[in-house]
Amino acid sequence: MEGHPEDQDQSLMSRVREGTGESAYKCYQCGKCSAGCPLALEMDYPPSQILRMIQLGLPGLEEKALGSLSIWLCLACETCVARCPKEVDLPKIMDFLRQESLRRGLTHPTAKNIIKFHRAFLDPVKYTGRAFEVGLIADYKARNPISAFQDVLIAPKMFFKGKLSLAPHMIKGRGEIGRIFERAMKKESKK
């Protein structure tokens, strides 16, 4: 696909290709991904439409895609990948779009809590090498006080079933994990 028109400019399409190795041009808009997506009904634009916005690359459409709620609702369940007749790795593209959306400050207002959750999830991983549920909940609720009492009632049940340990589990190679995060952040800041 050398010399493909998308390589000649720095459109979102070409950055998606650079960042993920996936070509949005492969999609012929059959809609099978939207038909099978468990979140499609909650999304502002179904997955195939997000891909279409990238394909067209017209003024305003890229921003529309990056500012959509859909990219934050994608669960990466990969039903679309399993069904796609053109083998487009849509979750991979969605993941890239989320990063791009943050980078350009275009995130959908409703996505704020989702981003907070992402951060609360990653912080313990960075320091302990594992997800730490109690820390995650505490951190998330601190970042998002409105949700302080959300799901509180199921906590005791989970605790007695041994699902919530009070101390985080530390893995051996924490230094390496830390370095992975460092390198990723450095790469990110270069962009």
Next chain:
Amino acid sequence: MARIGVFICHCGENIAGTVDVFKVAEAAGKFPGVVHSVEYKYMCSDPGQTMIKDAIKEKKLTGVVVAACSPRMHEPTFRRACAEAGLNPFLCEMANIREHCSWVHEKGEATTQKAIELIRIMVEKVKRNKPLYSIKVPVTKTALVLGGGIAGIQAALDIANAGHQVILVERSPSIGGHMLQLSETFPTLDCSQCILTPRMVEVAQHPKITLYTYSELESLDGFIGNFKARIRRKARGVDEKLCTGCGVCIQKCPQKKIPSEFDAGMGKRTAIYVPCPQSVPNQPVIDREHCTYYIKGKCKICEKFCERKAIRLDQQDEIIEVNVGAVVAATGFDILHSKDFPEYGYGKYPDVIDGLQFERLASASGPTLGAIKRPSDGKEPETVVFIACAGSRDDAKGIPYCSKICCMYTAKHAMLYKHKVHNGKAYVFYMDIRAGGKNYEEFVRRAIEEDGAVYLRGRVSRIYEEDGKLIVKGVDTLLGAQPVEIKADMVVLATAIVANQDAESLAQKLRVSYDPYHFLSEAHPKLRPVETNTAGIFLAGACQAPKDIPEAVAQASGAAAKVAGLFSSSELSREPVIAVVNRLPPPVFSTCTGCFLCEKACPYQAIEREEIKDRKGNVIKVVAKVNPGLCQGCGTCVALCRVKAIDLQGFTNEQVYCELMAL
């Protein structure tokens, strides 16, 4: 002493614009052996050719070099001109100073010099050319048609009506192919069997057609005009000469629950059976896999009831050999099977069926006598979903191509369903509607506008069962990719067309090439659509690519015309550019040592063994010999021969060395 004539063409400005043709003519005139060197504006024109003819006669030329375009373009023209002047045409050669020189270089001294060198090479070659004569190969005027579907039937009838013998070989017990299974045909809604069965009967009764059903091609040897085919006639278990097709054996057969291949599994058949009542020939075969006699060693009920004593339970497969001059491959297609659609539950839910199964449901001669009844409970479905592109244009399933006929037959299915179930709802999920063809687009519009089929643009993601309904989860991309859910009673998949499972082995038997999807390849996609790259083997129908009935018939008639053309003379003539193993006077006979490396290397099986005998008949030596009918002149044997006993006529080692030394 050689007397060579050199003729330099300007090709208008094509050559003269870049190459100094006058200088070239002057230089060529000074080459040793050249007695005549001229240039002219258009050598291929009538006056140009006359110049060559006159020079051959006046200057008594022994060889001609035409410096002009590619030999692909005009070599036959100039060789014909030489032949008309009485010079053996193979003493004429072309130096390509257009494609190899003037077109690819700038104007200048070096370009002119290259043209001179190209001519010098050819002059050296022509000096060593020997008169050659076209090879005559006799033609057996019998055609072998493989496959008795509509394409094979059409080809067989056309060839036979042109007055030639035809052997038609069909694998299944009856001819008719997939077309016999169809209910109606698009875009006219003609009854498929009504238009096909008269043709089938015509084949059976035609004096020039020999029909072998329940038979397969075992192997094919030989070459254009002279093929030898071995055909396996599978044991029918019934004496065709005695059987009258009364059908008593079928009525009495105790095995009655075998899924019928003809009904695509929608109906049942017995162990001794004919595929359908319209079968040609209307004589049954015994399916040994399901017959009680072959499983348990006793039964023989059919034998007991047959009044004609035609049952032959001990019959064996028989191999017959036939000589034919041409082969038409019309072996048809298959459809993608259930294992490939886990997301649609095809093969899991009985009411998810394929297009061929729907044809059998809609057919007046089918298991439901034309009533649309769903397979699970025999109820009339109130909502039917048709899914186009099921497997086609799907890289993930390994089928990137369009199956071509599904758009049309899906429209037809929706229409037939609405005609039979007036209150029913027909939904069609499609991606694009490809209705290129006479009256095709109008037909699809009719399904939508007059018959009320609802078309939704989008692909179905999944089908699952809930409360006795099939939930079809799709999307309508025209409505902003809105998810759509339809509760259906029956789903019909327009499954992709694929090549037959044994298409690859057939291609290898015929030595024709095939594409990555095992469809047989034509010789040229545009200009030679019915030929293959093996001379004398032609293609018809869907074995070449997915196609509908009118196209298959047109291609079959095209293939038949090619066969009739081939059979129009009793001899074929081919270029004598072939390998020859030398023969010398006794006591050497040939420098061939009989190692037969060439025999193994030859891709065309053209090397034979010849015994050289003395007068008493004692074998002195066994040497290689090239069969001129099979040899394609590739030169592999020449390169391999350790004693240089083989040479390529017209391109001998000596000639090639002299060309190189001339530089």
